Amino acid sequence: MTSKTDVPGVALISGSGSGIGRATALAFAQAGCTRLALLDLNEAGLSTTKELIEEAVGSNTSLKVHIFKCDVSNPDSVTRAYTGVKETFSRLDYAVHCAGVIYFGRSTDFSLEDFDKQNNVNYRGLWLCSREALRIMRSQSLDCDAYPEAQIPPTRAQRGSIVNISSGLALVSQSNCPAYSGAKAGALAVTRSDGIDYASERIRVNAVLPGIVDSPMTNPDPETRKWLETNPVQSTPMRRFGLPEEIADVCVFLAGNKASFVTGAGWCVDGGFIAGMAY
Ligand SMILES: NC(=O)c1ccc[n+]([C@@H]2O[C@H](COP(=O)([O-])OP(=O)(O)OC[C@H]3O[C@@H](n4cnc5c(N)ncnc54)[C@H](O)[C@@H]3O)[C@@H](O)[C@H]2O)c1
Structure with a gap:
């Protein structure tokens, strides 16, 4: 039988209760992935994502969607969730780490508490998740088997694949975001390092660096929204917000075997934002 999907197996998406994570979970399901583990702090958001997936894909498939409440800033919670995924599905083929928060403020106006919260989710939390994913992936057979x-051709086979969501702000600066930029730069650096360390075990690790995307994160209040519309969006060559599904499609591509020679990379998905920094 020929497969109808480029993403056979089990996909885990953290932060899938909203925005880019939700769109990524949907994109995996629409690409034919039938086993999905949805992780987030926000259980109501996860239930909505599950319903949206079931609506989009229909009930006559072998679709299995499981929700795992998980706080990525808490090591025990992360271990519990990944152990639960392994127990539920026996494998983990793709892990996309989208959970994230943003707190704005210049360094001299920023509290240590907010700095730690930012790092504990966006950098430390991402590393905790990626470490658990790597532990599971290392212990399993190649997907071609x-x-x-x-x-799957043996040359292109993988034991697993991780996509970490960083940000264009890992590469360039924007006012009021030092803690966020630092955490996202850390996420990119961890990605490169893990990409190198696990290449020989046939685990690929890549990062996606979104530009400015229309999601609940970019809608915190009317004043910030207005600032985003008139600053980063206007310095984006495409002069618009990206859509969560435009990030999601790249995540699914990078996760699957079609990207079999891509590892340790940071892909900008940003309407030309980074390319056009001298704009
Ligand atoms: N929206 C943008 O413009 C943009 C740009 C670049 C990068 N990003 C990154 O993309 C990712 C997704 O962002 P989004 O725009 O979809 O935002 P979002 O706010 O819509 O989604 C973030 C999700 O992460 C979850 N989350 C937050 N803290 C968590 C925790 N401790 N444990 C588990 N889950 C937690 C939230 O509940 C939420 O569901 C984030 O990492 C963000 O930094 C977003």
Whole structure:
């Protein structure tokens, strides 16, 4: 039997209760992935994502969507969730780490508490998640053996693939975001390092660096929204917000075997934002 999907197996998406994570979970399901683990702090958001997936894909498939409440800033919570995913699905083929928060403020106006909260989710939390994913992936067989029906060529086979969501602000600066930028730069650096360390075990690790995307994160209050519309969006060559699904599609591509020679990379998905910094 020929596979109908480029993403056979089990996909985990952290931060899938909202925005880019939700869109990524939907994109995996629409690409034919039938086993999805949805992680977030926000259980109501996860339930909505599950409903949206079931609506989009229909009930006549072998779709299995499981919700795991998880606080990525808490190591025990992360271990519990990833252990739960392994127990539920036996494998973990793709992990996309989207959970994130943003607190604005110049360094001299920023509290240590907010600095720590930012790092504990965006950098330390991402590393905790990625470490658990790597532990599971290292211990499992190649996907060409696990899913023979997918007819994955041995050269392109993988044991697993991780996509970490960083940000364009890992590469360039914007006013009022030192703690966020630092955490996202850390996420990119961890990605490169893990990409190198696990290449020989056939685990790929990549990062996506979104530009300015229309999500609840970019809608915190009317004043900030207005600032975003008139500053970063206007210095984006495409002069618009990206859509969560435009980030999601790149995540699904990078996760799957079609991206089999891509590892340790940071992909900008930003309407030309980074390319056009001298704009
Ligand atoms: N929206 C943008 O313009 C933009 C740009 C660049 C990068 N990003 C990054 O993309 C990712 C997704 O952002 P989004 O725009 O979808 O925002 P969002 O606010 O819509 O989604 C973030 C999700 O992360 C979850 N989350 C927050 N703290 C958590 C925790 N401790 N444990 C588990 N889950 C937690 C939230 O509950 C939420 O569901 C984030 O990492 C963000 O930094 C967003």
